[in-house]
Amino acid sequence: MQIGIVGLPNVGKTTLFNALTRGHAKVEIYPFTTIEPNIGVVEVPDERLERLKELIEACEVTPATIEFLDIAGLVKGASKGEGLGNQFLAKIREVEAIVHIVRCFSDPNIAHIAPDLNPIRDIEIVNLELALADLELIEKRREKIEKDPEAKEELKLLGRVAESLSKGEPPELNEKEKEVLKGYHLLSLKPTLYVANLSDGEKIPEELKKYRAIGIYTKLESEMQELPEEERAQFRAELGIGEEGLERLIRESYRLLGLITFFTLERKKLRAWTLEDGRSIREAAGRIHSDMEKGFIKAEVINYSDLVGVGSLLKAREKGFLRIEGKDYRVAEGDIITIKFHLTR
Ligand SMILES: Nc1nc2c(ncn2[C@@H]2O[C@H](COP(=O)(O)OP(=O)(O)OP(=O)(O)O)[C@@H](O)[C@H]2O)c(=O)[nH]1
Ligand SMILES: [Mg+2]
Incomplete structure (x- = not known):
């Protein structure tokens, strides 16, 4: 299973990726640090494995894994080739789900698209680009099958999907329609988990609740990966971070999918x-x-x-x-x- 991390430039995508994979992919204070995608495998934490190991006296235990893909930041106009543009959208067409990370931390040293923090605006910019890229794909397909008498149903379906996407709404689809659309790998239809990248100690902004976002102290989490496990637990307790954010992210991905x-x-x-x-x-x-x-x-x-x-x-x-x-x-x-x-x- 593969999950793609998307978001605006410089919001902490690679920092999250490193925290998840215990990796050391390049993180910088300027945007467009990531060009070539980073790919990493994460073991799915599951406390049942330890218990089972004891009960069955197993000698070898292998957890399930998820692959995370960290790509370049998307900007306004990405679907039309702005920034590092379209090529990255193609990279996430194949993933099964999306983690959409949004900046909620303030730091004057780290450039952002605007001086203020406005997570909803940021989410909408990225989602619009995803929808525009999908619309372009749908348009191409419609032109191709327009005159095919056998493709009437599909054409109708595509028309309806395009209309919803251009209004920024998810289309209502039955199981059969979902099956037909699977082959299109539409970005807007992928299950998405929103992650609020929080400043240390901050809570999720109220307005993000409707996106059912989960909050993660991404920078702190990535720094903590350097510590041995016992120290991490102690650190967590001292900071009052109850549940492990990263584990929650993985669990939520399971639920979502x-x-x-x-x-x-x-x-x-x-x-x-x-x-x-x-x-x-x-x-x-x-x-x-x-x-x-x-x-x-x-x-x-x-x-x-x-x-x-x-x-x-x-x-x-x-x-x-x-x-x-x-x-x-x-x-x-x-x-x-x-x-x-x-x-x-
Ligand atoms: N203060 C603060 N800085 C953070 C946080 N998360 C990330 N950063 C910093 O933000 C900068 C950008 O982080 P990256 O992880 O490279 O961001 P990105 O989204 O991968 O950026 P691009 O690949 O350039 O699009 C780095 O200097 C990080 O250390 C955070 O929670 N708080
Ligand atoms: Mg990056």
Whole structure:
């Protein structure tokens, strides 16, 4: 899974990226520091893994991962090629979700598009550019299929989407329409998590509540990544930052994207995986290896909560908590699965 970080120039995108990935990508006080995108992998924090490790006596634990993509800042006119423009919009077409970071910290040394702080204005500038880039793409497609009698439905749908986007409103779509539009990779339709980059100790501005933004002290978080884990916890306690902001960001991304976690256990190797909610166990098998999906026979399943409840795999087996499921079983959050398959080649 890939998530793209967008925002105006110089708002802290790379600082957030570094905090998330414990990276050292270049951060400067001037805009357009990032030119080539930074890509980094982040482990999804999951306290269940530790508990499971003990219960199953696993020797190796691999958490699920998310990939973050940090790109150049967007400016007014980006969709028309201003700033570093269009090329970066293309880079985020492929991501599954967007983290839109907005500047809420004040610092006279760090240039911003205007002397005042106005997060709503900033969000609207970026969203307008995303919508304009989408409109251009839709327009091109409409011209192409205009005379195709078989594309009438699609043409109608595109017209409706274009109308909504030009009004700055999200279009109302049913499942089938969403499916048709998937191939377009429209930026405006991607699930978006808004992040307010706050000055130390500040709270989220009231006006950002309607965007359901989460607040992060990005600079502090990135600096704290340099500390050992125990010191970070102590530092957090002293500063009164309760919940770890970055973990929350990752958790919220899961919620936003409708993702669940399942676990596999194979020869004492425990591993967490990410899956869209509603998928079958056969599809889950495909995430691990395409051979497992093709040759799927059955799976042995136990849910995390049941296992923790009884305390061991042996007891779980005695109590009948370990179930055999067929290919259509819908995987639930926290399922621990072992897949039986045959090689089809
Ligand atoms: N005071 C303060 N400065 C911050 C904060 N977050 C980032 N900065 C500073 O803002 C400047 C820009 O940060 P970057 O992370 O490079 O911003 P960016 O959005 O990636 O910038 P571009 O790649 O140039 O678009 C750096 O000097 C950061 O140290 C913050 O929360 N508070
Ligand atoms: Mg940057």
